[in-house]
Amino acid sequence: MSGSGGSAQGPQTAVDLPQMTPSSPSSVVERRNRSGIISEPLSKSLKRSRTLTLSSANSANANSHSSQAGKPSVDPSQGRPPAGSVKLDRGALLSGLLDSPSGLHLAQAAELLRRAGMLMPLAGTADTAMPLGGVTGITPSDLESVAASAATDSVLGSLSDFPLLGNGFPLHPGLFIMTPAGVFLADGTFIGGGAGITATEHHQQAQSELSAVANGNGKKKRKRCGICEPCRRRVNCDQCSSCRNRKTGHQICKFRKCEELKKKASGGMEVMLPTGAPFRWFQ
DNA sequence: ATTAACGTCGTT
DNA sequence: AACGACGTTAAT
Numbered sequence: 001m002s003g004s005g006g007s008a009q010g011p012q013t014a015v016d017l018p019q020m021t022p023s024s025p026s027s028v029v030e031r032r033n034r035s036g037i038i039s040e041p042l043s044k045s046l047k048r049s050r051t052l053t054l055s056s057a058n059s060a061n062a063n064s065h066s067s068q069a070g071k072p073s074v075d076p077s078q079g080r081p082p083a084g085s086v087k088l089d090r091g092a093l094l095s096g097l098l099d100s101p102s103g104l105h106l107a108q109a110a111e112l113l114r115r116a117g118m119l120m121p122l123a124g125t126a127d128t129a130m131p132l133g134g135v136t137g138i139t140p141s142d143l144e145s146v147a148a149s150a151a152t153d154s155v156l157g158s159l160s161d162f163p164l165l166g167n168g169f170p171l172h173p174g175l176f177i178m179t180p181a182g183v184f185l186a187d188g189t190f191i192g193g194g195a196g197i198t199a200t201e202h203h204q205q206a207q208s209e210l211s212a213v214a215n216g217n218g219k220k221k222r223k224r225c226g227i228c229e230p231c232r233r234r235v236n237c238d239q240c241s242s243c244r245n246r247k248t249g250h251q252i253c254k255f256r257k258c259e260e261l262k263k264k265a266s267g268g269m270e271v272m273l274p275t276g277a278p279f280r281w282f283q
Numbered sequence: 284a285t286t287a288a289c290g291t292c293g294t295t
Numbered sequence: 296a297a298c299g300a301c302g303t304t305a306a307t
Binding site: 221222223224242246249250251252257261 | 287288289290
């Protein structure tokens with residue numbers, strides 16, 4: 001369905017865009033494909049994003065929007081904010097943490113735990129502005145994508161993503177095992193996480209990975225991590241080269257290209273999980 | 284069958 | 296190195 005041709009669905013509010021072209025009409029027609037990916041001219045969602053962020057989260061979203069106001073520069077690296085406000089710095093800090101060059105999946109664990117409220121926000125206080133379902137320590141960029149998916153997907157930031165959280169998250173002294181399919185305890189118990197999919201889907205994913213590894217030569221197509229900022233993005237910009245050349249390029253929007261996949265695929269230490277899914281310690 | 288997108292390779 | 300095209304894999 002040509003990235004740009006999703007069917008109009010749901011009242012979803014896309015708030016997930018790098019700024020690009022300046023404005024456009026007020027009609028908010030969002031096109032989403034089967035996977036829930038919104039592909040629309042940036043201008044629309046941009047506009048919404050503006051109003052939304054300005055009114056509620058003030059400049060928080062400067063994290064991945066902002067600055068260069070309206071300039072359609074297509075620079076994937078723009079997720080990294082320029083030094084700015086305190087809030088910005090915090091977002092940058094977290095973001096930087098997660099993008100650690102080491103590529104340790106520890107970062108992924110930290111991210112999930114952080115969302116679950118297990119980790120204190122780095123700056124620690126003064127930031128109760130966003131009570132997203134009781135989950136604190138949300139970064140501007142989190143808000144960005146959460147807001148984007150809040151209406152229908154509710155991908156992240158929802159307590160339902162952490163089923164055990166309600167009764168006190170089991171601070172398992174043992175292992176949290178991160179996989180593209182989600183987070184597991186060492187005994188194989190599925191905890192949650194992953195890229196906006198259900199536990200069932202997590203399981204299926206793990207299964208398919210298992211079979212792929214079993215009959216494959218290990219040279220399996222890598223999958224998006226699902227938790228990095230680009231992965232959480234739900235809109236195609238429709239303006240980057242990948243979007244423009246989708247027909248021939250077969251590439252995902254640059255703004256949605258998984259940080260993990262951007263890194264060179266190199267062996268690293270891989271461990272087989274109880275589910276059969278491989279887990280890489282290093283990239 | 285269709286669609287999305289990763290991997291690779293040639294070109295700039 | 297970045298980009299574009301193509302083959303291919305995986306999901307629906």
